Amino acid sequence: MTSTVSSSHTKLITEAIEKLRSFCQINIQSTWLYQESDQNTVVATSDLSQWTPVELNDKGSIAWAGGKQVLWLAQKIVVPQDLQGYPLAGLSLRLALLWWADAAEIYVNGELVLEGDLFDCSPRVLLSQGITPGEEFIVALRLVSPGHDNGALVRSLLVYESNDYNRPDAGFVADELAVVQLYLERFAPEKLDDLAGMVREIMNRKDVKIEKEEWENILLTVRHRLQESDIYRRASASIGDSKSKFYLLGHAHLDLAWLWPVSETWNAAQRTFESVLKLQQDFPELIYCHSTPALYAWIEEHRPDLFTAIQEAVAAGRWEVIGGMWVEPELNIIAGESIVRQLLYGQRYIQEKFGKLSPIVWVPDSFGFCATLPQFLVNAGVEYFVTQKLRWNDTTKFDYGAFWWRSPDGSEVFSFMSAPIGEGIDPVKMAAYACEWQTQTQLPEALWLPGVGDHGGGPTRDMLETARRWQHSPFFPELKFTTAEKYLEQIRTEDTENTNFPVWEDELYLEFHRGCYTTHGDQKRWNRRCEGLLYQAELFASLATVSCGVKYPQAEIETAWKQLLFQQFHDILPGSSITQVYIDALPQWQQVEQAGTKILQESLLAIASHITLPQPPQPESLPVVVFNSLNWQRSEVVAVTLPTPATVNHQWQIYDVSGNQLVSQVSKASTLLFLASDIPSVGYRLFWLVPTSSLPPSPPLPAGWVLENEFLRVIVNPDTGDLSNVFDKTHQREVLSGAGNQLQAFKDSGQYWDAWNIDPNYAQHPLPPTTLKSIEWLEQGAVQSRLRVVRQLGESEFCQDYILQAGVPLLKIATTVDWQENQVLVKAAFPLNITADFATYEIPCAAIRRSTQRQTPAEQAKWEVPALRWADLTGETDELSYGVSLLNDCKYGYDSQPNQLRLTLLRSPNWPNPEADRGFHEFTYALYPHANSWESAHTVKRGYELNIPLQVIVNSVSNHLPILSTNDKVSFLNLSADNLILMALKQAEDNPQQLILRCYECHGDTAKLSLQSDVELSLGDEVDLLERSATQEFSSQQQIFTIQPWKIVSFKIIPEPQS
Template sequence: MERIRRFIRELSDAAWLEQIELRNWKITKSAYLVPGKYTEEAGYPEGQGLERFPSTQGTTYFFRNELTIPDRWQGGHVGLVFASGGEGLLRIGGKSYQGLDRNHTFVTLPREQGNRPLQLEIELFDPIPEPIDPLNRQAVIQPPISSIQSKLVLVNRPVQSLMYTATVVRDSAVLLPEQDMRRTRLIEALHAAMDEFVALDPDAIQDGGGIAEIERRLAERVKAIGGNAEGLIHMIGQSHIDIAWLWPARETVRKTSRTFATVDALMREYPQYRYAQSQPQLFAYLKDNDPELYERVKGRIKEGRWELVGGMWVEPDLNLPSGESLMRQMLYGQRFYLEEFGQTSDIEWLPDTFGYCASLPQILRHGGIRYFMTTKLGWNDTNVFPYDLFHWVGIDGTPMLSYLNHGVNENTLPKDVHDHWQSYRQKAVHPEQMLLYGHGDGGGGVTREMLEYIGRSGLMIGQPASEYSTAAAFFAGIEAAGPQLPSWHGDLYLELHRGTYTTHGRNKRNNRKAEILYREAEVWNTLGASSLPAERQREVQSTLHDGWKLILLNQFHDIIPGSAITEAYETSEKEYTEIFAKGDSGLRHGLTALAGQIATAGEGKPYIVFNSLGWSRDAVIEVSGHGFGRSVAAYDENGARLALDLLPGTGGNAEAAWVRVPEVPAFGYKTIWLRSEAGSMAAASVGGAADGGADKADILAAVGQILQEKGLAAKERMFTDRWETEHYRLTFNECGEIVSLWDKAADHEIVKPGEAANRFHFFHDRPTLWDAWDIDSRYEQQPAGQTKLLESRLAARGKIKDVLQFRWRIGQSEITQDLILYHHDRRIDFRTKVNWNEAHKLLKVGFPIDVVTDKATYEIPFGALERVTHRNTSWEQAQYEVCGHRFVDVSERGYGVSLLNDCKYGYDVQGSTIRLSLLRAPKWPDVTADLGEHEFTYSLYPHLGDWQTAHTVRAAAELNHIPAALAVEAHPGTLPPAQSLIGFTGEHVVLDTVKPAEDGSGVILRFYESAGGRERVELRWNQLYSKVYVSNALEQELDLLAAEAGPIRLDFAPYEIKTIKVMDPISCN
């Protein structure tokens, strides 16, 4: 074999007929700021040789040259070699021509120039070094540029072609057993070719004729040997481009141009080449920043050679975003594909996402998706996922034809083909698979070598056939063959990267708050702004549309999970500032438009309280800044006096007040009036027992306020180890933890005997491999300390709620918490602030619940999923940390407890003990991850019956959706002081989305059944309409549901999602 290796090396050395070193580059350097903007270019020392190139990482260099092809080379295969190790883009005549990186160092130059000089520009970036992973002592990004090879070459194409052929034959032989006669014959064929090559005259090598004949005879001998394996591999070019990871999104804009230019360049040379690309966001980047290349890409798509895959705007995380966010991923992604390219994708392409929620099959189907592809389940750290081809069945019963491909970013040599085929476990079921070749993560994509090897796939003796193909052809082949495939029910849980449910908690909080804000803005603009000019409505809708795109961008699977670099989160924070500004503006617009139509005339200062949820709810609002004095009362539209607690201020006056507004109508509003009234003293107390009458409370409130003003109320603010309300009796230990929580209504102790609830669990957190991504299974054996109670006091006591405040020290961090007990609501809130200053630590909070169960129910996007809470099997043991959304519940027959939250996602439940993951502190790839201030709320919701009967979904929604309260002036209006604008029957069906249709033709309403049962809903609202259609995530008009105004009736199966499109709604207020 040594002779064969030397032969291939000799062919490689002879691949250039001639070469000319290029030294007359004009070089400048700059710093890239944002797409299209750089710092002013600075000169680079002239005459500086490229063999020693003292680069500075993070710098962008521009190499410019005017190049004339020698006359004697005309008609030959002329190329540019530019090898630097950096990431570059070659422009010719000002147009993007091909990417240059460590995998792409050769460019075939255009032949049509004739004798005209080529205007070359190379924009070269020396990537910024990333911090070394402190746990594994390694860096991912390549070292800085230190030298550059730059030359013009005339290619000896026959010699190069023989080299590729000999490489494929040699590598195929090596893969066969030594005793296999095919191996022997392949080696003999190579030796015969070498003998012929040695006998050639040197001039024959130069003109290439004799070389081509040697290659032809070698190929004939190999094909005569035969003996390919059964099966077919669909070869699909790709480049997995992370929107942000070890680079910020602004660099991805340039990565996209480099990669897409390379695809186009290789398609010029290889007519059979097919390429697949996901993420419409990348095409949008290209459209905005490289329009000429974008038009060429559109041409390739029209040719059918460039395949659009992945209907979502980006490849998002699929554990953390809400159900509506996932719908918007497809709405914006598929609409972009349709508007720009005249087609959508029916293949969801998610090779690198960290697990897939159990409701996803139905959500994807709603977006026009028929097929699902991933590779990530092959990364499991405990169990081998059993199937490569299967039907994935969601919580509602929707099946999705799914394919687990073993690998991405692959090569195309015989060993790659062999190994990939061997990884496929269902050859007997369907003897075809995909191989996704091309460099990825940071882009780059396919190389010409990969394409040369595919062109010689017929010479890969012993391997299955392989051919240029598309993902669409692969999935169509499966459906045509109709194999009997197994089914997988529930979520596709990735047994890895469990820390991504928790890392970068502020970013996750921003996402949750943004999702809620934009829902509110859309609801109130849809219901309240219909009377405004259409142009103004379009402006608001456009603003919210742009904000949504930023939300979707930040749901990319390395941003929201917390696994990107520092700059990515600095950018994300700025984008969330913009997101919230756009959302707040849209919300204000909708609320003020609706408020202007409401009759608010009455005695006192009017406030309008809004409820965007689909059921009436009690709202506790805080009003401030109106000089309440000590004598203020609140009344509703019927003259009923409302519960009110004044919050002590200075000078004997209250500066704010809590007001409880009962029964705010569903998708509606309620007006209240605050007015001064003698004898209405209602300041929140800072002392006193938990019982006693209203008179005593008022007296204590006044005394407490006076004492607080004089700084003498410390004693009044203390409380002992017990507290009691109408609903509960609580007992605390010396650490401020709850050792007893007695539910009076159920006559039930909530805390397991001998244990403590609201206990913080603090662990060392040093994952074996992936710092920001992983929580290792042995973290529980590595406690890092306990909390120390610094202070506990009574912060407030009133008619609406009591507030007990605690302050703890843990490690180098401090926790401040308001424990809030409502007098009208069974929910107990733990409003928490943490000043977090840790490294490689994990903080959880635990609630050992005294119920008997081995199951827990978790909210997931548009539904809920039940998981076991024991560890009987390796599959259950691997799920020691799982993802949920706004609640988890443990219940026995007749009683249970839900743990709610407003921005957390990581849980572990063992038996009936619930723990919520609060914070992590990884140091790679972002050394600043999670440091600093955090705010979040989690809540206990004890209940009679199960979580469905107790409406835990509603309780979780009410925690997350804070009612808006708008102070207005008294004025007449066409709407009454209180009203529901949309009403519908149904106990567990949630109307989650109310938005204008993207095309302006109507209103989109999206529902889901939330509790796993069947239900009939009747919808009524105060709008006239022409027609109602069944629709989907793409807002298409499918089946006609109603042709005239009136109640709309819908039947729901368990966990079913329904979207309807109401055409031409007209307000009939």
């Protein structure tokens, strides 16, 4: 493979191939005539004398204005007697086109013969099965330019082909030679000189007319000599001492939304599925695969006839249901429990409707994959992971075709980097891929996925006919349709000492589409809020059921989850769809929020109304129940909405059940703030709202710009609104090394994939700094201090409240923005008084370290990275380690340097949605300085607390017999370990008498799980993510369970019968 290849002989071979193709192909790109007015096709093509000849641009394309402008192209095609002496009579004639157009219609002699779009954009239109010299065709194209881009007809080629497999045309032989050349260049370059000698006769051929039979003899002689030689034995016989084969599997990647709304997807799915079933009648060898249970569920409801036909095809082995997840989601910025539900609802649907679980998670187009994904997959019955997206990397090449992917907990899934999707049957492309595949894996069996994709379409008749044609070539691997499962099972068995598939122990970071962590911040905020809301709703609905006998709203919860999961599709949540998609998404998010809020509030009220209340401090006192949905004791400031209409003579104070008055603070006249201390794990604490005749006067607002609590002293620069100082009083050190919370803006343009990609050179294009419009105190008291700065950035206004609260060791920055910029990126920067070689970021159910030095190409490519609720920079000195965590409540893009953390706040791309992110935004981020490691500082908990606040219920009037404890504190469950995070408490899918508890270890250390409960909940046996009995590593006979580092575990919960 390292031999020097003779460039002269390579050139000769290439020239011979091009000469052979010229005998059967004519480029007609420059002979089109055009009209820009839209009219009826009969009128449009009746008189071409009035049409204008086209002019090609420097790329050889016919271009016209974007914005859905119509262009008509037409020309008369007359079949010649021969091409350069090569006779054409009896050959078939196809018109091969490639366009960049939102819609396309192709007319032949006035009849509409084909339609296409942006993705079904490279058809080979059959003009005649057997042409006669002198035959004429009037071909017209009606093309509509994309809304976001100029239109272009990129290629138009007449292709003459033989219909006789035994007597191939010159173009077919040219492709055979190109395939042989590819294989030799990769595997036997020393034999290229011999190949050049064999094709020299073709190059010596003069352009004179000879009989068809003589041409056929010339081509057959070349093929025969090649077959008989040792240059290239039949590919199906031996390449690398193994049997070479190309497996085929029909596919149509179908985005649920992107450059079209969801409503159009349903129509595209019907057309695609009907087309596949019809083609299978004429091509019984065709096997097709498709993912996305959400799509099948829609077909089942709206097209039961089509759904039944699909089920029959599945049963016959001609249709493979793959995917495992409810949709093909974004997998970097959704919570761990969302990944669980994608698998739970997806796998259950596939099992119920098609008789078996999918062993394959199929996500060819998602934008990168978190390092923990293998654990989720293995725990949900998945054996194989398939993508092709890392082929899009912009910096390094991902060199593994097949590999074992190992997550931090040690789980491994067999993973496959597939061939590109959306391709046809192109033998030269396929041969190039096969060479790459064999080089990577040493395996001769490659898989190809023919079919039009993105907007559906699937395999075409021409693809299948071409596959049959190439099955007869002695110079191409054997072609055979199969299923993905059979293929992956076959190559996995090749994991021997000879093959030894590599192990990948890291995230699958896509070096592309980094803007998707930020674009459409509204979708990110809805997603984070709804994930947290459904967690709380399920949790307290479960507890209300077991403690109060309330009916569990199973159907409502499942519906809400499926709506949420749908919006996590990899072109909706990342922000890369058109405007209409987000108009349609808003009511879906609102329905999830409404359902979750209703379930949560009804559950909290049910529990509160069953509490046995002690004697109130005063007759008019109102009970205040503070609920904690997280599995550790919390102390946080909460806001109590005061009763309205307010009694004129009444003010209000907060007391605990023991009669102790707590420090409180009136905020905005109708809200009372107080520090709710020691709220039990997954439980509640009771307080009293007590009327009082007077309150001490509020202290005057200070003259300076300093916020302070028992942990931090914060100084705000009155000239800029930045943070001048953040001093850690506990550890007596300054946190910042420069101005903190700088809003750094950059021009972010020049990227074709505008919504997806941040300009890699954005740092070279900084914009002027913000200007301070105002600074003012909103409040300062014993419970909370709130200082507001308003800053102008271009045409946008940032309103930020710096908030310090009693008992809380972090600085919150509550932000509202009227964002009106165009192609601008803005980050919040925090230069820190520490130095660290690595930063740590939260990912689903774990954390990952990434280098701040970025020395290797792969590290340098990670200049913008995803995280969930926090990133942390911790430096170590001889004395101690010290760090800072930067938390957020709905942002996902970070970058770091050895002494700086930055959070990406907003972008404003133009394509495909020119309205993306313009308008109102609301979000909060927080600075959390800490001594020692992020683990010992419980950064994970701080991140959850910022996102999932305590819930407050006031004055719940009991209509029930009190059945809950008279204690002012109740913990429904406690996991008894600081490094376990509760992911879910829900009703079991198949047994309403049982609950499912799921948690994960969050520090990369072992944990001792021992369930404690004031309502006598007890752990049952372990189950997997699909709630099936798991391997008996744990059983209900144990009292303490050792959970391994980063492990996700699920258990049955057995409630005690209510008396």
